[in-house]
Amino acid sequence: MTKKQKILFSDLDATLLNDSKDIEPGTREAIDEMLAQGHIFTACTGRPLASALGVVKMFGLDKEGCYVAAYNGGVLYDPFRQKVIAYHSVPIPVVRRMFAEAHKAGLYIHTYDRTRDDAVMACRRTPELDAYTGHTKLVPVIAKDVLEHLKDAPAKMIVISLTDHERLRQFEKEQAGWAGECLNSFFSCEQYLEYCPAGISKGSAVKALCEYLDIPVEHSVAAGDERNDISMLQEAGTGAVPRNAYLEVKAYADYQCEKDNNEGAVGEVIRRFVLADG
Numbered sequence: 001m002t003k004k005q006k007i008l009f010s011d012l013d014a015t016l017l018n019d020s021k022d023i024e025p026g027t028r029e030a031i032d033e034m035l036a037q038g039h040i041f042t043a044c045t046g047r048p049l050a051s052a053l054g055v056v057k058m059f060g061l062d063k064e065g066c067y068v069a070a071y072n073g074g075v076l077y078d079p080f081r082q083k084v085i086a087y088h089s090v091p092i093p094v095v096r097r098m099f100a101e102a103h104k105a106g107l108y109i110h111t112y113d114r115t116r117d118d119a120v121m122a123c124r125r126t127p128e129l130d131a132y133t134g135h136t137k138l139v140p141v142i143a144k145d146v147l148e149h150l151k152d153a154p155a156k157m158i159v160i161s162l163t164d165h166e167r168l169r170q171f172e173k174e175q176a177g178w179a180g181e182c183l184n185s186f187f188s189c190e191q192y193l194e195y196c197p198a199g200i201s202k203g204s205a206v207k208a209l210c211e212y213l214d215i216p217v218e219h220s221v222a223a224g225d226e227r228n229d230i231s232m233l234q235e236a237g238t239g240a241v242p243r244n245a246y247l248e249v250k251a252y253a254d255y256q257c258e259k260d261n262n263e264g265a266v267g268e269v270i271r272r273f274v275l276a277d278g
Helices: 025-036 049-058 092-104 127-136 165-179 202-213 227-235 265-275
Strands: 007-010 040-044 066-070 075-078 083-087 108-113 119-122 140-142 157-160 183-189 192-197 220-223 238-241
Touching: 007 202, 007 265, 025 040, 025 265, 040 049, 040 202, 049 066, 049 075, 066 202, 075 202, 083 202, 092 108, 092 157, 092 165, 108 127, 119 127, 127 157, 157 165, 165 183, 165 192, 183 227, 202 220, 202 227, 220 227, 220 265, 227 238, 238 265
Parallel strands: 007 040, 007 220, 040 066, 119 140, 220 238
Antiparallel strands: 066 075, 075 083, 108 119, 108 157, 157 192, 183 192
């Protein structure tokens, strides 16, 4: 590590990626420049690892100096060396109870099987499942009792409502008494209520990867737009948001970009906070 080496943690959807799921050309150039100077790029996303790797490989961000923090920090991965650095999981009994509670509330829920390329494990096919797998490009596995088919403790669960955010808010509130002891919950968008292991978040990923790479946390820069990015913005040395960020999230940022995700907000962050004094 050089004295001024920086590490960037960038959310993917609606931050690094534009609305067409592409990266603005100027941002690609900025990433190439920061990597050439010895800085580190990390895709820090709520997506499962398999889905995140599909994105980073598409854009050549699986080279030396690139890392992935998937599942909201539940998995840290070195794509260049194809190495899992850390994996945090939700205990199976906790998964079973959350599935039961979601079903009782009439809400869709799924989890993942890491032994099958993060296959999406759901009890039935629904519009929520189709929308999610269409977005992430992951394979769905339908089983009446998901837990009987789950081969390993998963890194995350998601409760989804495509049309009623208030139902999700109420569900989170109702489960807080028991779930707060063993799970961390947050919204990654209006439709997704995510549950990760207690203590795990994008913020914990910032701290853990900085420690792993021996980079001071104060040399880290984070960029994100949603509520699951708040912990990352708080933990990093500098937290930045694109212009399109969720209003609540902007309050946690050290810097608000002039550009949105379609105009190259992450490139703006890189040039201002990574390259300018790197």
